[in-house]
Structure formats: C-alpha cells, structure tokens
Amino acid sequence: QVQLLESGGGLVQPGGSMTLSCTISGTIFGPTAVGWYRQVLGKERELVARFFPRGGGTTYSDSVKGRFTISGDNGNNVVYLQMNSLDSEDTAVYYCNLRTSQMTDFWGQGTQVTVSS
Numbered sequence: 001q002v003q004l005l006e007s008g009g010g011l012v013q014p015g016g017s018m019t020l021s022c023t024i025s026g027t028i029f030g031p032t033a034v035g036w037y038r039q040v041l042g043k044e045r046e047l048v049a050r051f052f053p054r055g056g057g058t059t060y061s062d063s064v065k066g067r068f069t070i071s072g073d074n075g076n077n078v079v080y081l082q083m084n085s086l087d088s089e090d091t092a093v094y095y096c097n098l099r100t101s102q103m104t105d106f107w108g109q110g111t112q113v114t115v116s117s
Contacts, residue, residue, distance in 0.1 A: 009111030022096030038092035
C-alpha cells in the first residue's frame with residue numbers, strides 16, 4: 001500500500017519562505033506523476049506543481065510559477081516543495097499526490113500552510 005506523509009507546514013509571514021516535504025512509502029512501480037496540490041475551504045483542490053519521474057519535466061500553476069520549486073530525492077523517496085515570496089493567497093492545506101501509470105491517485109493527509117503577519 002502506498003502512503004504519503006507530508007510535513008513542514010505552519011505559520012509564515014508574508015514574503016517568507018517555507019519548505020514542505022512528502023515522504024513516500026510502499027511499493028510503487030513507475031509513478032506517472034508526483035506533485036503538490038492545495039485546497040482552501042470551500043474551493044476545489046488545485047494543482048500547485050508536479051514532476052514526471054519517467055519523462056522528466058515539471059509543471060507549475062501560473063500563480064506559483066517563479067516562486068515555488070518542486071524537487072525529489074529518489075534515494076529517500078522524498079518530494080519537496082520550496083515556497084518563496086509567500087503571500088496570503090498561498091494560505092491553504094497542501095496535499096502531496098502520487099499518480100500511478102494506471103491513473104490511480106494516492107494522497108497524503110495534508111499540511112496546513114498559513115501566511116499571515
């Protein structure tokens with residue numbers, strides 16, 4: 001069974017930085033994509049960033065492009081989301097996601113990020 005565990009959320013001031021981590025465990029055969037989504041209460045979950053382990057490449061939402069960076073540590077099965085220049089619009093619950101080649105989605109439990117002074 002695949003499990004994803006996020007960490008690193010919390011409170012940060014506007015303009016600050018924060019790094020989220022997602023540790024992936026379990027048997028995984030060539031995930032199609034690994035990424036981060038976020039959700040604000042009352043709104044749909046939206047893609048923030050993801051990368052494609054097989055073909056390479058990354059995608060970012062327009063709202064975070066140039067401020068957020070997704071990266072992976074294959075040796076430890078950890079995915080990071082480095083977030084810079086944070087503002088109140090980035091406040092949300094952030095979820096780690098893994099999509100298999102069979103298009104099955106696995107999710108972490110989420111970690112709250114609050115940007116406030």
